[in-house]
Amino acid sequence: MSLSTAEKIIRVAEAQVRSGGYNAFSFREISKEIGIKSASIHYHFPTKADLGLALANRYTDRFTVYLNQIACDSEDLSTRLHQYIELFRHAIQHDKKMCLCGMLASEADVLPFPVQQAVKVFFEANLQWLELFVFADEPDPHAQAMLVLSCLEGALLVSKAMNDATAFDLAVNQLMFSFRKS
């Protein structure tokens, strides 16, 4: 499969942002990696903010597709939650990286406003999905969703800090355990 240049740019940029954040990715580094000149990237994405926005939007879009799949595939609320968790586990175990929007969220203060908004959309989409498709039948779905999302993003962060992906499982399994008892 041969990817379009724009797609290559986005993939390399996403990897760089997920490793070091918005200020750690550069047109020059991307251009080196895919074998074009940095000026050529401006043809596809006029400014860095444009590329950052495209990154966040694409990430949310792909994530949303998975969320819809999960909701369609399984009726069982507990199964849905486990599959949801798998999405995050994949980030730390397969990519060994943070969630893109988790990474960007931590730097929200220094992000171009459109990127900030796009990151917020990702989190709103996640919360809404959890409320509707996992915690709808329980008391305070909003708080439950917030707890799960916080725990997952935080578990990724702690795993990065410890350089140990098993930290993610430890935290998340404990959360699941606390749900089982209630």
Add this chain to the structure above:
Amino acid sequence: MSLSTAEKIIRVAEAQVRSGGYNAFSFREISKEIGIKSASIHYHFPTKADLGLALANRYTDRFTVYLNQIACDSEDLSTRLHQYIELFRHAIQHDKKMCLCGMLASEADVLPFPVQQAVKVFFEANLQWLELFVFADEPDPHAQAMLVLSCLEGALLVSKAMNDATAFDLAVNQLMFSFRKS
């Protein structure tokens, strides 16, 4: 009170890192803010990595002092946990910023190695304290500690994403609620 220049540098640098991460703070910005030349900062901290390391170490030291105080002041495990949570709530509600080491953890891949290690020490210190002084009497203190730390760091991150400090309380209160039922 008149602070030493080194102390001023550290304070301004910490604020900048907690807003935008390691790559978003610069000697020039710091120097402008405290009214000296950027070259003068190199006298106190020879390299950026040195300053970053000093930042992380001081943050951990100050945090550790609070942890010891909490352990001494209160015998009740639940009270200790609530006071521990207050440390994190202070970050998002008073400073409106991430935890310094939470911020750095997310960028671990692109950090100078000594800074990486210092960040890891912060997390290890937190986990150990939680295990010893909060969850010692419960089954699997390690997993419990990991859950609490993940949830707190994640709740800060989600609050930054949503630009809404109440998200932190929502997630954390829900976590406390799930503990009460067990």
Add this chain to the structure above:
DNA sequence: GTTCCACTACCTATCGGTAGGTAGGTAAAT
């Protein structure tokens, strides 16, 4: 008189971004 601390002046490397050009393809007008 040495140590401390900040200065001036400068360096190299890199940043995001711009200007102008060009090879190759497409498509409509002549």
Add this chain to the structure above:
DNA sequence: ATTTACCTACCTACCGATAGGTAGTGGAAC
């Protein structure tokens, strides 16, 4: 069928700004 015109997707060369970092100076304090 050929010319004219425009488009895509890159290129080279360069801009001003900023990054971290260095060498050497000089005054004040001990």
